[in-house]
Amino acid sequence: MRISVVVPVHNEADYLRRGVGGIADAIAQVEAEVDVCLVENGSTDTTAQIAEELMGDHPWLSMLRLPDPDYGGAIRTGFLAAEGEWSVLFDIDYYSGHFLQQVMEAGTDVDVVIASKRAPGSDDRRSWVRRLATRVFNLILRVILQSGVSDTHGMKAVRKHVVDAVAADVVSRQDLYDTELVIRAERAGYRIAEVPVTVEEQREARSSLLKRVPRTLRGVWRIRRALRSA
Numbered sequence: 001m002r003i004s005v006v007v008p009v010h011n012e013a014d015y016l017r018r019g020v021g022g023i024a025d026a027i028a029q030v031e032a033e034v035d036v037c038l039v040e041n042g043s044t045d046t047t048a049q050i051a052e053e054l055m056g057d058h059p060w061l062s063m064l065r066l067p068d069p070d071y072g073g074a075i076r077t078g079f080l081a082a083e084g085e086w087s088v089l090f091d092i093d094y095y096s097g098h099f100l101q102q103v104m105e106a107g108t109d110v111d112v113v114i115a116s117k118r119a120p121g122s123d124d125r126r127s128w129v130r131r132l133a134t135r136v137f138n139l140i141l142r143v144i145l146q147s148g149v150s151d152t153h154g155m156k157a158v159r160k161h162v163v164d165a166v167a168a169d170v171v172s173r174q175d176l177y178d179t180e181l182v183i184r185a186e187r188a189g190y191r192i193a194e195v196p197v198t199v200e201e202q203r204e205a206r207s208s209l210l211k212r213v214p215r216t217l218r219g220v221w222r223i224r225r226a227l228r229s230a
């Protein structure tokens, strides 16, 4: 089986070597043929140069570059370019060999695998503020978008035919791209499996949670409008 891992990166000069090293260990744990694509956009540091260097050491590593900083835009480009049977989203500080194993073990009827921090058996060791934010965000998705998925953020794997069917239609960018992708897949009737995960912050969060709140609410509303007019 071939798995294409997509990793959005932005200003990761200080962390990239460590992250790619960790991802190398993760992919060594599975039998699959795995390629990893760093999708960089808008970095103002030496992320891209370091990535080029790492690509010299690792034949399975590649990079795509886009002009403007956009987490979701990076996922979109990476997923649409991916050639594996599964497209997997990892962050440079959030990846797991165990998750890749869970993806390989998914039944043929499963189209999307989500590492849910709220699935039974999960161990979410992040701060209580982050855990609460995850719960509230999920409640909003339930009420406003009628989603039954327990956690749309984080590691996920999407089969190629689902990427081909929905990835280009997603209107959200930034950190809501993958949420909308999952909800579109759910609405289209694709089978979504949630698997438990252990999450521990590997570094200080760089994005302010508070600043994200108004942007997220506006974004969820935009998704609702887009899905209604579809």
Ligand SMILES: Nc1nc2c(ncn2[C@@H]2O[C@H](COP(=O)(O)OP(=O)(O)O)[C@@H](O)[C@H]2O)c(=O)[nH]1
Residues within 6 Å of the ligand: 007, 008, 009, 010, 011, 012, 039, 040, 041, 042, 068, 069, 070, 071, 074, 090, 091, 092, 093, 204, 205, 206, 207
């Ligand atoms: N391509 C791209 N990647 C981004 C952008 N912002 C964040 N990332 C990447 O997204 C991942 C998660 O970012 P991080 O700062 O750890 O976010 P947090 O864990 O939510 O605080 C990392 O791999 C970042 O390098 C962006 O504007 N463009």
Ligand SMILES: [Mg+2]
Residues within 6 Å of the ligand: 091, 093, 094, 205
């Ligand atoms: Mg992070």
